[in-house]
Amino acid sequence: MVAVELVDEVRSRLARAGLAVTPHAVAEALRAAGRPVGDATVLAVHGVLRAESVGLGPLEPLLASSGVTDILVNGPREIWLDRGGGLERADPSVGFADESAVRRFAQRLAAAGGRRLDDASPTVDVRLPDGVRCHAVLAPVSRPGTLVSLRVPHRMGLGLEDLVDREALTAAGLALVRRLLAARVAFLITGGTGTGKTTLLGAMLADVDPAERLVVVEDSAELQPSHPHVVALEARPANLEGAGEVPLRALVRQALRMRPDRLVVGEVRGGEVVDLLAALNTGHDGGCGTLHANSVADVPSRIEALALAAGLGREATHSQLASAVGAVLHLTRTPHRRLVEVGVPVRDPSGLVRMEAAIRFDEDGVAREGPAADLLAARVR
Incomplete structure (x- = not known):
């Protein structure tokens, strides 16, 4: 173990001299400091400094x-x-x-x-x-x-079959998500932090018809689907002077002018939900995104809160949601990351939307139909 004081001294000397971290420069810095210059010491200090910079x-x-x-x-x-x-x-x-x-x-x-x-x-x-x-x-x-x-990110990119191997999807779940994609149903993937939302979305996008153009909009680029026609836009925060910001909401609007076959919002977390819902109501079938939510049932209230903060009223939000989103896929990480439920939005006589379960996947992989199973089946037919 190299002494911290020794490494700090060499680092300071190299920085003052503007020298690159090389064994020769380290040896010269040690000599100038009156320190031992044995091969083992030089290599050890060089290794520590190199690790810091690469x-x-x-x-x-x-x-x-x-x-x-x-x-x-x-x-x-x-x-x-x-x-x-x-x-x-x-x-x-x-x-x-x-x-x-x-x-x-x-x-x-x-x-x-x-x-x-x-x-x-x-x-x-x-x-x-x-x-x-x-x-x-x-x-x-x-x-x-x-x-x-x-x-x-996964270095090779995971496909849907890989998620089956990892037990994130069952065979029935695999068949269902492929039917959703083929039917061009607009969907959201929900769950908590680290449940695999982005991983599942990337795998699903890789399964989209290669002839389709995917326009991906993200706050911080994470999606890298293995698809031949993907273009991406990434938001930019303001600098210290408060200038230069490019918000996600503005990029969603720009994406609509880029001839997308599918509009993808990597993570819906703010006012961009208004523009996404509007886009999915104007002929942009098959759009999708991820959303933090505790359960499928909590999705309407989560979207309502985001939309209200952006200036869209409650009734308008639920009206947009009812016709924009066809399915919600919910993930958890107990005992491991996996798809546990698929729900569909249903509009009440009051005009508000509630989510009803269509399919639930047990820990043993069994798919159990919920009250909205027929409605989901009609959408993926």
Whole structure:
């Protein structure tokens, strides 16, 4: 283990001299500081500094692990990961030297994504060049130290059959989602954080007819479906001067002018729900997106809340929802990520929409029909 003070001193000397991190530069910095310059010391210091400046540094072994979807850094020595079965503590050998190292790591990732992270702007949410999504909060805003959350996309992209192998879909669920796609039913995928909404949406989009043009709009780009005709728009936050913002809602409107066969909103979380519902009511069949919701039954109230905040009244929202969305696919992660229910919107005599269950998938894979099964069957016929 290399002493933190030694690494800090070499780093400072290299930074002042504007030198790249090379074994020769490290050796010269050690000599100038009157430190030992043995091969082992030079290589050890070079390894630490190199890890700080390339890729995910000390987290690279976790990134290379099979099935890792999330890496969470809670300060220098507490690292967690998720391989799809829930959070687990990383090996104690994986970590950072101290809080300063975590802070530098977070700032480097932010810079790699073209964003700034410092005391004046202590939070960042950015997509890295390799597709990893990074969220970071600097201490002392965060405790017990700088916090970094990394969402790792699947390197090869998962297909629907892969989700069956992972028990996220049953055979009946696979058949149903393919019928939804073939019938061009507009749908939403719902669930909590980390339930696999984006993964399922990406797999479904990969199964869309190759002749169709997909226009994807996202707040932070995560969807990378294996489809031959995908174009994407990504929102941009305002800079520190408050200028340059490109909101998701504006991009949804722009996407409608790009001749989409399917409009895809990666995650509906704000006023863009109004434009999405409007688009799905103007001949854009087969559109889709994801939405955070506790259950299928909670979807109308969730959409109503988002739309009201954007200025659309309750009655208008429910009217739009009733005719825009044909099905809702709900995911959970108990005991693992899987599709548990498919619901359809039904309009009450009052004009308000409620969601009724059409299909429920038990833990043992059995599909059980709900009261709206016939209505769903009519839509995917």
